[in-house]
Amino acid sequence: MKKVIEIELPDFIDDSFISIMSLLTPQELSQLKGVATGLLLGSGRYTVDDITAIICKGKE
Numbered sequence: 001m002k003k004v005i006e007i008e009l010p011d012f013i014d015d016s017f018i019s020i021m022s023l024l025t026p027q028e029l030s031q032l033k034g035v036a037t038g039l040l041l042g043s044g045r046y047t048v049d050d051i052t053a054i055i056c057k058g059k060e
Helices: 015-023 026-044 048-058
Strands: none
Touching: 026 048
């Protein structure tokens, strides 16, 4: 089953980035979750608790 979501993207994310994302398989896309989580933790702006709260909110 495919899920359609609408998100606002910043201007610096261009069409080529979106095109590249559309080429990824479902397995490759699921791996991005870990990469994004690592980037957020590494930035120091978010804690594990912050990220967990966001993920749990999205499952409601």
